[in-house]
Amino acid sequence: MFLKAAQYGDVKAYYNLGVLYFQQKNYNKAEEMYLKAIKETDDINAYNNLGTLYYEQKKYDKAEQMYLQSIKRGNDMSYKGLGFVYYVQNRHSDAKKYLKIAADKGDQEAAGYYNELLKAGY
Structure with a gap:
């Protein structure tokens, strides 16, 4: 359904296809669809999801760039x-900064990691 929609010019379909491919762990196709969504619509959620995709692949530099682009656009x-x-890279002060922001916005998982960093003395 989304593939046909994308073929007919529904640019939101690229994002939705990216989500489906990501869920199937078809990361190459997911990346391709998210990049098309960004090119066509500058979709902030596609930036976020690309960050997650790169994080899952341990491509932390690329993940960082996508998350920063997403934040810059208001996500x-x-x-x-x-x-x-930053947490997995042992960049504790950077991790603490961004996890605190997420926690302050109501993210409980981020709050847990933030508190863990505080207890560890970071």
Whole structure:
């Protein structure tokens, strides 16, 4: 359905296809669809989801860039993802900064990681 919609010019279909491919762990196709969604519509959720895709692939530099682009465009969901990127890279002060922002916006998972960093003395 989304593939046919994309073929007929429904640019939101690219984002939806990216989500489906990501859920199927077909990361190459997911990346392709998210990039098309960004090219056609500058979709902030596609930036966030690309960040998550790159994070899952341990491509942390790319994940960081996508999350930063998403945040720049106003997507609050990306603060947690960016915090996680920094967390796994042991960039504790950066992780703490972004996890706190996500926690302050109501994200309980981010709050847990933020509190863990505080308890560890970061």
